[in-house]
Amino acid sequence: MKQTVINDHSVKTMNLLKLFSEYNPLDDKMFQVMDNEGRVQEPKYLPEISNERLIKAYKDMLFARTADLMAVSYQRQGRMYTYPPNFGQEAISGGLAVVMRDEDWFVPAFRELGAWLAKGATLKEVFLYFIGYEDGTVFKNAKNILPISVPIASQLQHAAGLGYSIRYKNEDSVVYAVVGDGGTSEGDFSEAVNFAAVWKAPVIFVVQNNQYAISVPFKMQTRSVNVAVKSYAYGIPGIKVDGNDLFAMVKVLNEASEYARAGNGPVLVEAFTYRRGSHTTSDDPTKYRTKDEEEMMAATDPIDRLRKYLVANNIYDASKEDELLAQFKKEVERQFNEAENYPAYPLENVFKYTYVDMPDDLKQQQIEHEKFLKWKETLQ
Amino acid sequence: MEGDLAMKVMTMVQAINNALDIKFQEDPTIVTYGEDVGVEGGVFRVTEGLQKKYGVNRVFDSPLAESAIVGSAVGMAANGLKPIVELQFCGFVYPSYNQMISHVARFHNRSRGRYKMQMVIRFPYGGGINALEHHSESMETIYGHIPGIKVVIPSTPYDAKGLLISAIESEDPIIFMEPKRIYRAIKQEVPEEKYSIPLGKAKVLQQGTDLTLIAWGAMIREAQKAMVMAKKDGISIELIDLRSIYPIDRQTIIESVKKTGRVVIVHEEPLTFGTGAELTAIINEEAFLNLEAPVSRVAGFDTIVPLPKGEPHYIISPEKIYYHILKTMKF
Ligand SMILES: Cc1ncc(C[n+]2csc(CCOP(=O)(O)OP(=O)(O)O)c2C)c(N)n1
Numbered sequence: 001m002k003q004t005v006i007n008d009h010s011v012k013t014m015n016l017l018k019l020f021s022e023y024n025p026l027d028d029k030m031f032q033v034m035d036n037e038g039r040v041q042e043p044k045y046l047p048e049i050s051n052e053r054l055i056k057a058y059k060d061m062l063f064a065r066t067a068d069l070m071a072v073s074y075q076r077q078g079r080m081y082t083y084p085p086n087f088g089q090e091a092i093s094g095g096l097a098v099v100m101r102d103e104d105w106f107v108p109a110f111r112e113l114g115a116w117l118a119k120g121a122t123l124k125e126v127f128l129y130f131i132g133y134e135d136g137t138v139f140k141n142a143k144n145i146l147p148i149s150v151p152i153a154s155q156l157q158h159a160a161g162l163g164y165s166i167r168y169k170n171e172d173s174v175v176y177a178v179v180g181d182g183g184t185s186e187g188d189f190s191e192a193v194n195f196a197a198v199w200k201a202p203v204i205f206v207v208q209n210n211q212y213a214i215s216v217p218f219k220m221q222t223r224s225v226n227v228a229v230k231s232y233a234y235g236i237p238g239i240k241v242d243g244n245d246l247f248a249m250v251k252v253l254n255e256a257s258e259y260a261r262a263g264n265g266p267v268l269v270e271a272f273t274y275r276r277g278s279h280t281t282s283d284d285p286t287k288y289r290t291k292d293e294e295e296m297m298a299a300t301d302p303i304d305r306l307r308k309y310l311v312a313n314n315i316y317d318a319s320k321e322d323e324l325l326a327q328f329k330k331e332v333e334r335q336f337n338e339a340e341n342y343p344a345y346p347l348e349n350v351f352k353y354t355y356v357d358m359p360d361d362l363k364q365q366q367i368e369h370e371k372f373l374k375w376k377e378t379l380q
Numbered sequence: 381m382e383g384d385l386a387m388k389v390m391t392m393v394q395a396i397n398n399a400l401d402i403k404f405q406e407d408p409t410i411v412t413y414g415e416d417v418g419v420e421g422g423v424f425r426v427t428e429g430l431q432k433k434y435g436v437n438r439v440f441d442s443p444l445a446e447s448a449i450v451g452s453a454v455g456m457a458a459n460g461l462k463p464i465v466e467l468q469f470c471g472f473v474y475p476s477y478n479q480m481i482s483h484v485a486r487f488h489n490r491s492r493g494r495y496k497m498q499m500v501i502r503f504p505y506g507g508g509i510n511a512l513e514h515h516s517e518s519m520e521t522i523y524g525h526i527p528g529i530k531v532v533i534p535s536t537p538y539d540a541k542g543l544l545i546s547a548i549e550s551e552d553p554i555i556f557m558e559p560k561r562i563y564r565a566i567k568q569e570v571p572e573e574k575y576s577i578p579l580g581k582a583k584v585l586q587q588g589t590d591l592t593l594i595a596w597g598a599m600i601r602e603a604q605k606a607m608v609m610a611k612k613d614g615i616s617i618e619l620i621d622l623r624s625i626y627p628i629d630r631q632t633i634i635e636s637v638k639k640t641g642r643v644v645i646v647h648e649e650p651l652t653f654g655t656g657a658e659l660t661a662i663i664n665e666e667a668f669l670n671l672e673a674p675v676s677r678v679a680g681f682d683t684i685v686p687l688p689k690g691e692p693h694y695i696i697s698p699e700k701i702y703y704h705i706l707k708t709m710k711f
Contacts, residue, residue, distance in 0.1 A: 081510050081511070082511065132689035133689050148513075150471070182443075185443035185448075186445050214415065216419075216441045220443065283423075345690040347693045349690060353684075354683040359682075365682060372699075372700055
């Protein structure tokens, strides 16, 4: 049966990507390099990363988690609006952070804080966005990143177009586009992956399978055994990877980007993870999942796992972690305060970005509104 | 009428839930589904408790795909079910717009009446809740503009229940837009029993002689606040809750305008091509000679709805309505 599914594309795939054929999604295998205790199980696939880079990756993940947890508490204090926690999913962004190059494009959904920061977004900007300023999703100093995208899966189409434009312009970059497991049910997902495949566009579609779309479990989204297996239908390589294993993520993303950069077309990466927090700050997970499940999945935590590896291999001294965390908290607090003290939102910012060339009608609406505001001051 | 029935204080969420409950009990061909509708009871808890009561075959979670939610309802309706589908937010309706405009609205016509599209498509809409992008829009016009679909917007728990019951019973497809800003903000005594409110009929909430104020959804409350301000100027205002975007209740509007000669229309959706433009045209057609001032529209700007820090600029305040009332009176 497998034979009949594999078309020309996939045969080439097999040669290029041994790893992908070894972890064939049809067998529902999940690629993992280290286990929950941080012990390397697949030494031949351990990516080459210097100790320094590894420590940086670890610290970046820890920083993202610190910021994420503090964001939730700021929201609870009424200092920020709805926020989607990343808690438990940090190794996916962490892997992207290691692999993405400056000139590569990143196409966000809304739950990949670490990847935004790696691209050059600041935490202050992220806070600004969730405090309610569009300015926060401009990511001024980040190269080649699109704004946060809320309509599920819609951003994947943009990734396909970016991929086409890269080929057209003969650029040496690739596109990383993120979506959730629920998002794979949208027509936009299928359309985007198909477009990218037909165009051989250099896009790495990363599905963060955190097993829930708000309250709806993965099993109710699809009858497929996993997300990666859908790659067969589009004639592209796909793999299910342990998204809580930084090494596995880095290895897969490296291979996928090499493959895409070489002009072979897109790759579908299913990063299997667990959303340890709520869907957003307005969600209550106790309505749809058990404490037991949460505890079981907590044992796969990506940060704990990497720490265990680093400590066991004498790469990192965890005894100073409290100090590090204190320092991170201070930094998060500093950036949050800056965001909180951002200048008030002027009226003109409501108007001035809807069009490049603002129609006279719209200018008139602003003028009329300003007249009203003057009149309003005279009230009482 | 209300006096004779057992009453219960309800929010709009509870009133809608109650209407669904009543219809589910009555009619086994009714099903409801959408994202998070089953186990969770909807992100706003509108369908809470219904899955427990009526089972997973009648109340269920769908995969995350709006086009399929509405498109599958077409097939269900063609075979005699009466689907009530929930789309999670106004801003996420659009993947299903193709199904609405290409099929839901056309099946009856295309099949020369063989297939009726008896369904209700519900979703929360409107601003004022400090939400992320795509959670604050009001776009009733783009639904009202589709021939073949009727569009209903309640402004109170009482109306929400009565209108939803009529919507479910209507043989035409209904888009039922729920003003989420007042989902829980208004509590009202609502009869526990079944009652219905006819579709396509506006409601005169207050009689007046000087000016007709037309609004709907969450804007009714803001209009009422503006009326309190105008009262000290001695202006007698007639407040009309439109309740139905399509069909528009011409008669109620024209009768009122003939009496007052002055009109202010309030809507959250953008000004240009908004429902207010249609209302103005109707008034011009049928009461032109009665007008003593141009019809005035208080509406959203023709801009993207700003994120929460900018939304206070965008959102329509009672003062702004009052300002338009005064301008129209002084014309
Ligand atoms: C088109 C669309 N429909 C509905 C929503 C509302 N919504 C926001 S997040 C979400 C669930 C997304 O689940 P998933 O894709 O698994 O990503 P996760 O939130 O778990 O990261 C839904 C239904 C939306 N944002 N966009």
